[in-house]
Amino acid sequence: MLEQTEDTIFRHDDWYGEELVDRHFVRCEFFQVDLTEAVTRGAVFTECTFGNTAFNSSRHVDSAFTRCVFKRCNLFEAEFVGCKLVGSSFFQCDLRPLRVSGGDWSFVSLPGADLRGVSLTDVRMREADLTGVDLTGAEVTGVDLSGAQLSGVRLSRADLRGSDLSALDPTTAQARDALIDAEQALMLAQALGFRLA
Template identity: 40%
Template sequence: MRPSDSADSDSTRPDPAGPGTVVESGEDYRDAVLSGQRWQGRRFVRCDFTDADLRELTTSGCTFDHCDLTRADFGESVHHSSAFRTCTFDRTMLGDSAWTGCSLLGSVFVDCGLRTITLTDCDLTLVSLSGAVLRGMDLSGLRLREANLTGADLRRANLRQADLTGARLTETKLTDADLRGARLDAPALAAADMSGTRVDVDTAVLFAAAHGLVVS
């Protein structure tokens, strides 16, 4: 069965886990053409969307658990309050997609073009972005708790007010990034390349402590 086109409702947003939600489990959507559709309150579990055409897809209140999105085309798609939990984005095309109030908890991104996507009020807790090119992106206010940012390129990125508690920043490039108001751990600061990074006083004290300095 393929997901069908359905109109959005402005008055209600179905709970993806609530009564009446149709759960599609283990379905094969490889190479499916699903572009331009509008999905609301749908739930997909361990479904395979490899090479699927999802361009200009709109989702609202949908849930994707353990789904494979390898090489899927999400170009110009729009997502509101949807959850993509423990999903695989491997060489997924995400150009000009917009994500608002979404959860990407525990998902893995490999060789995805991320610099043209828009993330607003999203939860990226435990997300793997190892080696990702995020240069110049606006990631302000995002939750990146315990995210794997090892070797990521965050030069000139806006991370103001972002929550990076427990994030892995080994060899992460933060040159000229804006970390003012961000929440970080001292060990992470010691591991990252922070040449020219803009920080507030609290972060500066943490950075000094991480390098063995005593601020008095």
């Protein structure tokens, strides 16, 4: 059974290297909390707010951050494995180099985020707001981007193989030297109005 904490404000707490296992935080606020090298396993954060929180080199496994807000947080070298971040929003966060493997990030809001060189693999990002996101040189493989907002996205030199690009307008994206597979090439050609013989 999850140990639950509700409506609590954590301010200037030092949780460096802490292990948060099977904890549930509901509507909690974290301000200038140090979660550097912290590990969460099976932890759940619901409708929580993180402000100026350090997630540097933290690792999150099978945890959930649903409908959370991240403001000016540092996620340098943070890793999320099999995590659920449905409906969460990121504002003015340092997200590089971030690693996400598996999990569900649908409806996540990341407008204008600098995601150059990040690794996103086999993650669901349906209807995510990625407007103006810079994914230059990123690994975006096996990602479900169906219904995502991709206007003005930068994908130069990104590895996009196996990802759902059905929501991508190739006329508005910067995608020089991006790597795609044959099926994606066919879909993008059709989106540009080409007829295939």
